[in-house]
Amino acid sequence: MDVNVYKRDGSPFYWMKWYFSGKLHRQSTKTKNLKKANLIAKDKEQELLRHAGISGVAKIPFKEMMEQVLLDYKANGRKSFHIAELKVKILYAYFREDTKIVDITERNIQEYVSYRLTKCKNQKKEPIRPATVNRELQLLKRGFSILHQRKMIGAVPTIQLLREDNIRKGFFEHWEFLKLMEKASEHIKPLVTFMYFTGWRFSEVVNITWDMVDIDNGVITIPPGMTKNKKGRHYYMPDNILEMIRDIWSKRVERIRINESAPDYVFTNKNYTDRIKDIRSAWENSCKRAGLNGKLKHDFRRTAARNYVRAGVPQRVAQELLGHQTASIFSRYNIVSDQDLRDAVKKQMEYMNNQTKNRPIEIPPEGFREWEPMIKKMNENYEKEHQEGIKYLREKYENVVEVDKEGKVKVLQGEGFPNETDKNLHEK
Structure with missing residues (x-):
């Protein structure tokens, strides 16, 4: 980030001008002495660099930062080194090799992403995919991280990667x-x-x-x-x-x-x-x-x-x-x-068909059976007849039989009941 001194028409003082985040800025030095104006401009330059989180000795050109990235790839034996070289050239074409890294802002990076996705095509004349842009952004992130680790910059711009939806799903039968x-x-x-x-x-x-x-x-x-x-x-x-x-x-x-x-x-x-x-x-x-x-x-x-x-x-x-x-x-x-999906559906249908063929008789829930009232009535009639039979035996054969609380009849004396009808009633 360079701050230049110049003489402005209509002003007795020297002025400073510089670019920051793509915008031109001007400010008066309030001095007529060129030497003092240059010193003031130097101080202003240091102030701007500190404001950007970069030390005064780190006015590093973009090319130097990316060369550090490639050296890091090579030193670590990264197999993608040659691919990284090609992607760095793409970054040079947009940001320019002599651009100071302090001038590469988050906004510049977002504009780069938009440019790559909307204006560029790959070798097959197809739009650039988010995954391709992400690999380029990762090189940028690595460059800033290296400088930050070496205390050459005090802050790293936030670089957000794009969502990737191009996971390949091909296979061979x-x-x-x-x-x-x-x-x-x-x-x-x-x-x-x-x-x-x-x-x-x-x-x-x-x-x-x-x-x-x-x-x-x-x-x-x-x-x-x-x-x-x-x-x-x-x-x-x-x-x-x-x-x-x-x-x-x-x-x-x-x-x-x-x-x-x-x-x-x-x-x-x-x-x-x-x-x-x-x-x-x-x-x-x-x-x-x-x-x-x-x-x-x-x-x-x-x-x-x-x-x-x-x-x-x-x-x-x-x-x-x-x-x-x-x-x-x-x-x-x-x-x-x-085919996996077809097989899954086929297996499901085989299972369901097998369930249909071997279906057990299902009894409808209580309260929904058509015959339930009839069964209930039969049970009530049976209980009524049972109680009436016990009462009859007790009254007619008071000294011959004994009826317990559960309704069981026991013959106490003699050979049994004098007539066949009462004998059948007892057996019931």
């Missing part, structure tokens, strides 16, 4: 994978097969070297630092993968025998000169021939996660096999397909 293998370019078939069954990242697979492969024990071990989560990983190869790896190894041995090139990488380019670095063209052409336009290599990762779950593999184990650091990330990859 097994028949789609088989169709792809029929049409895929020959030199990428082993790589594609390995990625489909393991779900490992492309950057991990193409960097597998033969010293990581133990063919005798059927296991591949990638060391810590080579994976995204910085943890090592083991893969115990099933028969089909082990057979494929043995075939690749045999071809390599033969090339060495006849003094031809044989890189240390397992998955090599079609000329056998180096590892596979980029298969975008071969991938897109293979998918097009197979009628699978729009499929991504990363869809294999989601597919493997779903297949592990369907096969009954515990989530913790599947998470370890795929190299997911948290359960929340794994759950994003465990995709539910349309």
Whole structure:
């Protein structure tokens, strides 16, 4: 933030002018002495810098701040370093390399976000997505954070990231994978097969070297630092993968025998000169021939996660096999397909149909049965007849029978009742 001194027409004093937050400001020095005016301007400059939360020695140009970000990425071995370089160039194009960081305000950043979302297109001539803008904003945040940690600035502007709704949900059904293998370019078939069954990242697979492969024990071990989560990983190869790896190894041995090139990488380019670095063209052409336009290599990762779950593999184990650091990330990859939804509805209908076929006889709730009044009347009549029968026996056979409180009749003497009617009444 520079404060310049100038002579203003119609005024006996020197004046100062500066830009802050995109606006021009002017103020009189109230002195006719140029030397004193320059000192006053210097003090004003320091005041403005302090007001912005930046020390006087930190009038850092934007380019210098972003160079610190790239150095930080490189020092920490970030695999996204080259992508960060490209995004920094995009930031330079808007903010300009020589812009002082004090002039990059929250309002400027919001204007940048609006510009990227409304005015810019990607390589496919589509609008820039919020996720893309967020990656650029994260570089800005990192730059200000580095300067703040080094006590070069006293405050960091608030940079709010956009909401991202473009989480990919693609996956491969097994028949789609088989169709792809029929049409895929020959030199990428082993790589594609390995990625489909393991779900490992492309950057991990193409960097597998033969010293990581133990063919005798059927296991591949990638060391810590080579994976995204910085943890090592083991893969115990099933028969089909082990057979494929043995075939690749045999071809390599033969090339060495006849003094031809044989890189240390397992998955090599079609000329056998180096590892596979980029298969975008071969991938897109293979998918097009197979009628699978729009499929991504990363869809294999989601597919493997779903297949592990369907096969009954515990989530913790599947998470370890795929190299997911948290359960929340794994759950994003465990995709539910349309077929899963159809199967769920089908199972529901089978269950409901089975319930209908074996439906028990349901008794309507009390008070709603049509026959309830009739049953109640029958019970009342039975109780009335029972009491009348007991009364009759007591009166007629006072010395012959005994009737207890529960209405049970006991013959006290003789062989019983003198007539058959009274005997039947007693039995009832």
